[in-house]
Amino acid sequence: MVIIADVRHTKVEARKAEAWKKAMINFPPIAEEEAFVGPLIVSAVMGNHPVRRVYVDTGSACEIMYEHCFLKLRHALRKTKKNISCPLVGFTGERSWSLGEITLHVTVGTIPMIRTEMLTFIIVRSDSPYNVILGRTAMRKMGIIPSPMHGMVMFSTPYGIGCIKADSQEEYCCAHVEVTEDKPKGELPNKVEGPEEKLFINDKHPDQHVLIGRQLPTEFKRKLRSLLKKHKEVFAWTLADMTGVPRQITIDGEKFDTQHKLNTRPHVEPIKQKRRSLAPERSKVACEQVADLVKAGILREVKYQSCVANPVMVRKHDGGWRMCVDFTNINKACPKDCYPLPKID
Known part of the structure; x- marks a missing residue:
């Protein structure tokens, strides 16, 4: 009978200890003109590190920590990272692969109204104004109830209801989106202003x-x-400014040959690739770039070709085109270097 009584007493104490998690949370009424405009950006303590720019996202199914934030953690915490190979699927269906996951103690609120839980973050390499994204899993585990209209989140603690107000100074860099006119097909949108x-x-x-x-x-x-x-004048502002490298240079009266020659295998015959058609837009840009290079004296016409490679047009980050050449056949004809350059970080 004593054992049964102890078990019942333990269950009652457990129910009392968990009663604060069921406390009712109410947000006060607010006028429309006083409503908060912007994302819910808060601060938290993760692994004894104060972390700002934490985005509370109700649309995220997991917790995200960006690589630039992960690299600022202590070495002992970074060593606890686990390697995983799970893809993350975005809103539009695009996939990105994670760099691993890490589990940390996360504390939100101010003393004594604080809440601490263990959360697992997926590490992602991406340019983002945020350091961390708290998703629905963290909200459910920490009892967080967000209110974008009030610009705050509330959660229950053993000492009452905790409250965190969103950082208003983060609104400009994280929430401001300019309305741009519809751009023609093929034209890339303007990028966010960088560092x-x-x-x-x-x-x-x-x-x-x-x-x-x-x-x-x-x-x-x-x-x-x-x-x-x-x-x-040290910059090449036009193609005509690219005068090239002299075939010979003289240093202290001694001449040195600066010409470069491909070290091809003698038994490999030159290959003439079949002509590949380009789209009208790419063909026009390629013809303009070739004409500019010929005018500057960088290219010249060859009537009897021994080796022919097709041009490849690559889209640049600013929306323009860069003309490259398909040198795969030439690379196969050249022996590989036994002493490549060391890895440069």
Whole structure:
């Protein structure tokens, strides 16, 4: 009978200990003009690391930690990462593969109204203004109830109802989306402004620029701009500026041959690839680029070809086209280097 009484007492204590998790959570009424506009960006403590820019996303089925945040954790925590090979499927169906997963203690709220749980994060390599995304799994486990209209999240704790207000200063970089006009097919949308800043140093070519770090001090930017404008002739602004490398150079009266020759296998005959048709847009751009290279003296016409390779048009990040050449046959005809370059990080 004593054992039965102890078991019943333990169950009653457990029910009392869990009673605070069933506390009722109510949000106060709010006028429409006072409603919060922006995503729910909060702060939390993860593995004893204070982490900002934590996005509470009700549409995410898992917890995400971006690689740039993971790399800032202590080495002891990074060593606990587990390698997994599960794909993440986005809203539009695109797939991205994770770099692994890590389990951390996550604490939200302010003392004494805090809630701590163990959460597993999937590590993803992607450019994002956020450090971490808390999905529905974390909300269910930590009892988080979000209210985008109030700009806050509430959760139950042993000492009452905890509350976290969204960081309003993150609204601009995380939530501001400009409405752009519909672009023609094939034209890429404008990219989000990155950590680089455009610098125009040649008045004769106002459409060309160089990139410098946006985080540089103002005085350093001014000196750097003055230095680049002073030595702007070192840049090739047009194809005609690419004068090439002389076939011979003289150093201390001694001549050195600078010509390059492919080391091909003697038994391999030159291959003439069959002509591949390009789409009208790509063909037009390729013809324009070839005409510019011929005009600058970089290319010349060859009437009797021994080896022919097709051009390949590759889309650039700014929406333009880059003309490349399919050198797969030439690569097969050349022996591989037994001493390749070391891995450069």
